[in-house]
Amino acid sequence: DIQLTQSPPFLSASVGDRVTITCRASQAITSFLAWYQQKPGKAPKSLIYGASSLQSGVPSKFSGSGSGTDFTLTISGLQPEDFATYYCQQYNSYPLTFGGGTKVEIK
Amino acid sequence: EVQLLESGGGLVQPGGSLRLSCAASGFTFSNYAMIWVRQAPGQGLEWISTISASGGSTYYADSLKGRLTISRDNSKNTLYLQMSGLRAEDTAVYYCAKDLSPQAWGQGTLVTVSS
Numbered sequence: 001d002i003q004l005t006q007s008p009p010f011l012s013a014s015v016g017d018r019v020t021i022t023c024r025a026s027q028a029i030t031s032f033l034a035w036y037q038q039k040p041g042k043a044p045k046s047l048i049y050g051a052s053s054l055q056s057g058v059p060s061k062f063s064g065s066g067s068g069t070d071f072t073l074t075i076s077g078l079q080p081e082d083f084a085t086y087y088c089q090q091y092n093s094y095p096l097t098f099g100g101g102t103k104v105e106i107k
Numbered sequence: 108e109v110q111l112l113e114s115g116g117g118l119v120q121p122g123g124s125l126r127l128s129c130a131a132s133g134f135t136f137s138n139y140a141m142i143w144v145r146q147a148p149g150q151g152l153e154w155i156s157t158i159s160a161s162g163g164s165t166y167y168a169d170s171l172k173g174r175l176t177i178s179r180d181n182s183k184n185t186l187y188l189q190m191s192g193l194r195a196e197d198t199a200v201y202y203c204a205k206d207l208s209p210q211a212w213g214q215g216t217l218v219t220v221s222s
Binding site for chain 1: 142151152153154157166168169202207208209210211212213214215
């Protein structure tokens with residue numbers, strides 16, 4: 001199974017900050033990586049697929065990069081609505097797996 | 108607009124069974140693989156099953172294999188998840204989602220396993 005390790009698990013940031021979340025895969029997954037945002041009591045919302053492609057309707061302050069085993073999600077200019085938990089997911093092979101999540105909190 | 112609407116969750120006793128449904132609209136259901144993902148209270152996301160667009164291929168998380176059956180009715184645009192031998196640790200919100208890296212998710216249905 002492919003393990004996805006997200007770091008950091010918690011991130012405290014201020015409005016306007018630029019933050020970066022890392023996702024490391026235990027083996028190469030080319031670019032079959034997605035990122036999701038989840039707010040309490042809500043379903044996940046897709047942000048990025050194919051490691052770096054922005055989903056339709058997602059603001060360009062979100063960006064993804066990486067390939068192989070190391071990936072990043074960057075959020076530029078944090079706004080109050082961006083405080084949430086973020087997950088990465090690999091869909092290179094079964095079982096599909098998710099990272100443990102990164103909770104972005106207000107400093 | 109793509110919509111996925113789960114139903115069938117609720118309170119079930121340990122060892123019991125439940126069938127979840129996911130009604131899809133707003134896209135050509137028969138063209139897409141579908142997945143189920145669950146989230147235990149306060150925990151992260153866990154993929155549990157995938158079914159191919161035609162229904163001819165199915166995949167399950169090893170931890171649940173033998174207790175789950177995923178199926179679909181493309182004529183009714185509906186996805187199903189039959190769960191049996193339910194345990195307390197199966198308590199979670201169950202989401203259906205479109206495709207392997209889903210852009211569209213249902214709102215989730217809560218399954219509580221308790222006596």
